[in-house]
Amino acid sequence: MSVLPLHSGRKSFRRWPDCPPGPWDTLVIGSGMGGMSCAAALARSGQRVLLLEQHLVPGGFTHMFGRKQFRWDVGVHAIGEMRPRDLPRRVLDWLGKQRVQFEALGDPYDRFRFPDGFEIGFAADPRSFQRDLVATFPEDQAAIDQYLRWVRRASKAAVSFFAYRSMPQWVERWGGRVQGCLRRDWWALTTGEVMDRLGIEGKLRCVLGAQWGYIGEVPSDSSFAAQALIHTHFRHGAWFPVGGAKAFAAALLATVEEAGGATLVRAEVERILVQGGRAVGVRMADGSEIRAQRVVSAAGAKTTIGRLLDEEWQQSEWARSITALPDSPAYLCLNLGFAGDLSATEAARANLWLFEEWRDDQREWQAQDPAALAPILYLSFPSYKDPTHQPGAEQFHTGECITFVPWDLFQRWRGSAYGDRGEDYLALKNELKERLLAQLRRHVPALMERVVFSELSTPLSASHFARAHQGAIYGLAAVPARYRNLHLRTRTPIKRLYLSGVDAASLGVVGAMMSGVLTAATIRPRLYRRLI
Numbered sequence: 001m002s003v004l005p006l007h008s009g010r011k012s013f014r015r016w017p018d019c020p021p022g023p024w025d026t027l028v029i030g031s032g033m034g035g036m037s038c039a040a041a042l043a044r045s046g047q048r049v050l051l052l053e054q055h056l057v058p059g060g061f062t063h064m065f066g067r068k069q070f071r072w073d074v075g076v077h078a079i080g081e082m083r084p085r086d087l088p089r090r091v092l093d094w095l096g097k098q099r100v101q102f103e104a105l106g107d108p109y110d111r112f113r114f115p116d117g118f119e120i121g122f123a124a125d126p127r128s129f130q131r132d133l134v135a136t137f138p139e140d141q142a143a144i145d146q147y148l149r150w151v152r153r154a155s156k157a158a159v160s161f162f163a164y165r166s167m168p169q170w171v172e173r174w175g176g177r178v179q180g181c182l183r184r185d186w187w188a189l190t191t192g193e194v195m196d197r198l199g200i201e202g203k204l205r206c207v208l209g210a211q212w213g214y215i216g217e218v219p220s221d222s223s224f225a226a227q228a229l230i231h232t233h234f235r236h237g238a239w240f241p242v243g244g245a246k247a248f249a250a251a252l253l254a255t256v257e258e259a260g261g262a263t264l265v266r267a268e269v270e271r272i273l274v275q276g277g278r279a280v281g282v283r284m285a286d287g288s289e290i291r292a293q294r295v296v297s298a299a300g301a302k303t304t305i306g307r308l309l310d311e312e313w314q315q316s317e318w319a320r321s322i323t324a325l326p327d328s329p330a331y332l333c334l335n336l337g338f339a340g341d342l343s344a345t346e347a348a349r350a351n352l353w354l355f356e357e358w359r360d361d362q363r364e365w366q367a368q369d370p371a372a373l374a375p376i377l378y379l380s381f382p383s384y385k386d387p388t389h390q391p392g393a394e395q396f397h398t399g400e401c402i403t404f405v406p407w408d409l410f411q412r413w414r415g416s417a418y419g420d421r422g423e424d425y426l427a428l429k430n431e432l433k434e435r436l437l438a439q440l441r442r443h444v445p446a447l448m449e450r451v452v453f454s455e456l457s458t459p460l461s462a463s464h465f466a467r468a469h470q471g472a473i474y475g476l477a478a479v480p481a482r483y484r485n486l487h488l489r490t491r492t493p494i495k496r497l498y499l500s501g502v503d504a505a506s507l508g509v510v511g512a513m514m515s516g517v518l519t520a521a522t523i524r525p526r527l528y529r530r531l532i
């Protein structure tokens with residue numbers, strides 16, 4: 001199976017410098033879910049959009065890659081709100097020239113294993129989820145009910161919060177003041193503070209916060225509204241795109257092309273050109289320039305500021321306030337290939353989370369300590385989720401195991417070239433891979449007997465292939481300071497330069513997609529009706 005996103009058997013993208021002639025209404029930098037969605041939404045409103053991607057394939061974190069007979073989906077394992085009537089699903093159907101089909105991960109969609117053989121699954125409907133929690137922690141029924149009530153309130157408040165982020169700052173200041181009198185600021189509270197207020201502690205605290213890996217912040221640091229959105233996102237379970245993550249690019253880029261636009265890969269933007277305080281185009285890494293009416297950067301807020309803007313703008317209050325925000329953690333991903341009968345193992349459509357201890361305060365694996373174990377391991381089985389996967393006679397399947405690590409561990413190789421980072425880097429990579437394999441053998445021995453291929457990707461891979469700032473898994477950290485920062489919005493102080501992608505709104509594939517449409521609506525206000 002090809003890892004390239006194809007529409008009706010053909011590619012909807014070209015390779016730089018094979019660029020069709022302008023004029024262009026909008027240039028979009030970065031073909032992640034944010035960039036592709038913004039480009040497709042603008043194309044739906046009649047614009048000619050040029051989408052520029054530095055990697056070999058489009059998709060950003062929704063791209064796929066392969067080794068031998070195995071294929072993996074980098075940043076797509078579980079997507080919520082994909083029932084036909086859910087708003088994100090309707091938006092996606094509208095954006096794509098062809099519809100992306102989804103396969104449910106089943107019920108439960110996420111399974112959690114804690115020490116002492118304690119296991120729990122998160123049910124794919126809200127009533128069963130609540131009932132299972134209460135059955136497991138009957139003494140805490142009142143706290144569980146109240147926590148889930150606050151989750152619903154915080155999620156409701158998020159709708160207007162993100163809409164404000166696409167409007168001029170003064171609208172948010174005034175609107176925010178009015179709302180501040182009416183309801184609690186759920187973004188400013190941490191999940192830990194909410195749990196403290198409700199007296200949630202011990203094992204219940206670990207279980208309620210167990211999905212913190214989807215936002216990259218442990219409860220003591222995460223904004224409660226961000227954690228609440230995860231519960232709401234997966235209220236009715238999780239899904240996976242049929243054909244794999246590339247299905248998104250296949251559907252969205254065809255829409256861009258149909259409206260006279262184009263997507264170019266290997267198209268590295270070096271500078272956003274600003275004249276008289278207004279974005280007028282971009283300069284490519286080879287020195288050529290492309291002009292347009294406006295520019296959208298979906299390359300990540302810090303990447304945009306640090307790599308694509310002139311010094312003058314990097315020193316502005318807007319830029320400094322954003323670069324001062326912390327990043328989400330860097331991550332390791334162990335890509336696994338299995339062969340043989342997996343029926344008696346943990347391999348399934350549902351994801352498996354493994355926790356080393358009953359703790360909810362360890363974000364990263366302190367791997368510099370040779371005795372330290374990764375506190376959290378997230379196991380996903382892409383080939384089980386995709387109904388088009390053909391295991392063949394040898395029963396080939398894939399798995400991915402993700403954990404978080406400090407960027408500092410890799411910092412010294414930051415300037416090195418991909419494929420040429422030196423022996424010491426390869427030695428560290430191999431050591432970490434072996435330690436992860438050993439940890440997994442202890443947790444899931446039967447599954448690990450079937451491993452025939454393994455390869456570790458490090459934060460330097462994310463930094464190289466997706467230009468992720470310091471290898472961050474989800475862009476800026478989902479902490480209260482990020483949401484309180486009024487500079488972080490779809491508009492920038494540079495006229496006709498807009499931001500899109502996860503940093504401009506919310507996290508994940510759906511967060512990036514909705515941010516893409518919000519940015520498009522900032523440019524073409526009639527598109528707001530698509531978000532209702």
Ligand SMILES: Cc1cc2nc3c(=O)[nH]c(=O)nc-3n(C[C@H](O)[C@H](O)[C@H](O)COP(=O)(O)OP(=O)(O)OC[C@H]3O[C@@H](n4cnc5c(N)ncnc54)[C@H](O)[C@@H]3O)c2cc1C
Pocket residue numbers: 029030031032033034035052053054055059060061062074075076077078079267268269270298299300303308331333402465466467468473474500501502503507508509510512
């Ligand atoms: C390991 C992992 C697992 C994940 N699992 C899930 C999951 O199960 N469910 C979920 O909803 N989300 C998941 N996510 C998160 C989700 O995939 C991402 O947050 C989302 O896809 C990011 O979209 P984006 O458009 O904001 O950014 P990106 O996908 O990072 O896109 C940015 C793009 O900009 C390009 N770019 C940067 N600089 C330049 C330049 N100078 N010139 C040209 N192009 C440039 C990059 O190459 C990249 O393609 C996961 C992420 C990771 C890393």
